[in-house]
Amino acid sequence: MTKQRVSLSSGTSKGVVFDLIRAQGPISRVALAETTGLTQATMSTVVRQLMTDGLVVETGRGESTGGKPPVMLDVNPSSRFAVGVQLGRESITFVVINLSGAIVGRTRTPGTGTAEPSEMVVRLAGEIDRTLDGLGIEKSSVVGVGVVAPGPLDIARGAILHSPHLGAWRDVPLREMLSDAVRLPVILDNDATAAAIGDFWSGKLDDAVAHATVYMGTGIGAGVLIDGIVFRGASSNACELGQIVVTGRDGSPAFLEEIADPGSVVRRARELGEERRLGLHGEDEFEDFRAIAMAAVRGDEQATALIEESAEHLASGVLTMANLFDLDSVSLAGPAFAVAGPTYVRAVSRRLDADLFVRNQHSVRVRLSTDVTDAAAVGGAALVMQTELAPRTMGLKAAVSA
Amino acid sequence: MTKQRVSLSSGTSKGVVFDLIRAQGPISRVALAETTGLTQATMSTVVRQLMTDGLVVETGRGESTGGKPPVMLDVNPSSRFAVGVQLGRESITFVVINLSGAIVGRTRTPGTGTAEPSEMVVRLAGEIDRTLDGLGIEKSSVVGVGVVAPGPLDIARGAILHSPHLGAWRDVPLREMLSDAVRLPVILDNDATAAAIGDFWSGKLDDAVAHATVYMGTGIGAGVLIDGIVFRGASSNACELGQIVVTGRDGSPAFLEEIADPGSVVRRARELGEERRLGLHGEDEFEDFRAIAMAAVRGDEQATALIEESAEHLASGVLTMANLFDLDSVSLAGPAFAVAGPTYVRAVSRRLDADLFVRNQHSVRVRLSTDVTDAAAVGGAALVMQTELAPRTMGLKAAVSA
DNA sequence: GGTTCTTTCTTAGGGCACTTTATAAAGCGT
C-alpha cells in the first residue's frame, strides 16, 4: 500500500483530460495535447488509462488536415452513473445520470416530514438501491451519491447543521450515515452550488471563465464557478444572493429574498387583492406562485406585472453579483423558473446589457438551465461525478466520504 | 533548452514552502512538512534549495519537545528586493521593499502630467535605477518591478487600455516597454489588487481564507484573495466595489462611488455651505477631503457627520461584498484612509457584526492596512515578489514579462 | 503505383519530484 501522492498538486491530469473530453465533445489526442499543454506522448498514455477505465472510447475518425486523420475520443456515457438526491420536506427527488449528464432515471417519494435522521437514511438507501435495480445498473458502475439539502450545512464535514425545513434535525452527519448505509461515496452540498456544477457538467459552459447559476426555490441562492471550480469563500457560505441588500419598493433597503422570491410574489398578490381571481389557495405557497406564473404566461396583466417586478429585483441582484465577480455567464435554475423562466431571463439579460460595468469589454450570456425544476438533484449527481472523476479542489479539501 | 515542465500543476512546492516560512515566521522543517503534507525528507531538500538560493536562513534552535530541538528557519530579508511604482497624474511613488515586505526606500517624483508613454518609460527606468543605486542594492538581487496604474488595464497583456488620469494614453504596452528599459521582470496591475497582495505579503493574513482589501483613492475598488490567490473573474475586472448599487441619500439607487468616495464628501460639504469654515480651496479635491477628515478628527461636528455618512455607505458596500464572497478578513487601504481611517474601520466593523449573514458562524476581522497611503505601491512590489518567488496562478496565466 | 510529405499516435529512455526506508545527530529521562 503506497502512500497517496499528496504533493501540493496531486495527479489531476487524468481528471483534467477527462473533463476536456467530456466538455469538448469528440476530440483528438493531438487537440487535447495542445489545449492542456501536455505532450502528445503523455496524452497517449493518459488516454489509454482512461480507455482501460472504460470512461472514454474512440468514436471514429476526424477529417484529415493533410496527414493521418485523427482518431476522435468521446466519453462512454453508460460506463458510469451517479445518483442525485434532493431532500425536501414535501418531496424527495432521486435522479440517476450517466457520464454525459443525461438523466436516465427519476423518482419522487414523499418528503422527510418529521422523520428522524436515522430512519430517513434507511429510507434513502433503500430507495437508491431500488432505483438502481429498476434501471438495471450495477452498483460497481455508480461513482456515488450527491445529496442536496436546504438550510445551513457544514460542507466540509458533510453535515446538516440544522434544518427548519426538515423536521427538527440538528447537526446530522448525513454524509457519513448515508455512505455507511448505501456503501457508496456520498457528497452533501447546497442546491445552488449543485445546480451550478450540473450546468457545467451537462451544459456547454466550458468556455465560461466565471459562471453563476442563480437558484430560486423557496429562497434565492447562487453558485459561482471559476474555471469550473466552485467558489466557496471562507465557510462555504458564499453567494447567498437572497441576502444582499437592494432598494425595496418604497425606497428603503430590503433583502433581495424579501421582495423577489416566490413567497414575496404571492404575498404581494394578496396585498393587491388578486387572491380570488388568480386562484390562490394559500395552502402551498409554491403552488400559488405557480398559478401566478401561469396566469402571466397566459397574458394576465396583473400577474405579468407581479412576475416582472420580481424579475426586475432579481436582475438588480444579479447585476451586483456580475459586477463583483466579473461574470461572463449566468444561468437560472430551480422550480421557480419552471413556468416563467423566460421572463426572468429576459429581465436579467436586459439589465446586464444596460448596466454592467464592463459591458464594453465583454458580455454576459444569460440562459435557462437545462432541467430547470430538477437542476439541484441533477447537480448533486454531477457534483459527485466531478469530485470522483475530475477533482478540482482548491482551498477547502474535497468533502467526500467513502 | 529543455521545454518548461508545463504539467497541469507545475512545481510550486518550493514557492509554497517559501510562502509558509515567510508567513509563519520562524518555523522548523518538521512543522513545514506537517502543514504542507510533504515528508520530512522532501522538506529537507526543498529547504536546502531555498537556502542555497539565499532566500531562507537558519536562525537558531527551537525548544525541544523531548528530543532533538528543531532548527528554526526564517526568510533572509535582505536577500532580495522588489520595486513598487504607483503611477499618478500628480505624483509617482517609488517604493523598494525587502523579502519580508518592509519598506527600505521611498521616492516621490512629479506625476506623468502630459508626458508621452515612451518618454515616461525612460523617466521611470532612470528613477528606478537611481533609487536602487542610492540604496546600494545590486540589480541582481531585485526580483522585479510592480507597476500600479489607474484606469482600465489589460492585466494579461500588461497594457494600459486608456487612462483619463494619465494624459491621453491609449493601449500602452507598459509592461513590455518598461521591462525592456529597466531589464527586470515587470508586472502591471490595479491599485486594489496590489494593495491586497501587499497586505497578504507583509501583514499577518496567513490564516485568512477569503480576504478583501478595500482601496479608496479617488475611486473605490477592492481586491479579493482566496487562499492568497487573487480573484480575477472573467476579465480581471472583478470587485469594482465603487460600481455596486446601494441606496442613496434620497432612497433612490446610486453607485457607491457617487455617495461615498472623497469627491462626493467634498461635494456634499459644498452643498452644505461648509466650504469656508472647513478651509476647502477647490483646487485639489483630495486636499479638500483631507481637510474635512482632519476637521473630523479634531472633533468638528459637521465634518464628523460627513465622514460618518461616507463610512456608513462604504460599510453597506462592504457588507454586500462580505456576504457574497463569504469573507473572513477585510482591510482598508489607500490615501483616503490616511487621516480618518479608524472612523471607517469602526463603521465597517460595526456593520458587519450587526448584519453579516453568517455572523453566527464566524466573524470578519476588519483592520487598517499597514502603510495606508502607499499601500498600492508597496502592493505592486509585493505582487512581483509573489509572482516571481511563490507563484500561485489559477485561471489567467501569470502576467509577467521578463 | 510508387515515393515523399504531413500529420497522428506509440514506444523507449531519462529527469525530476516525490516517496519509503534506514541512519545519524542531538537532546531528554532514568
Next chain:
DNA sequence: ACGCTTTATAAAGTGCCCTAAGAAAGAACC
C-alpha cells in the same frame, strides 16, 4: 551511561511527464 524521542539527512524506488525516435495512415506529386 543507556535507551527513547525528536529532528535531519542519505539512499533507493516509484510515478509522472518529458525528449527523441519511429510506426502508421492518409495526402500530394511524379
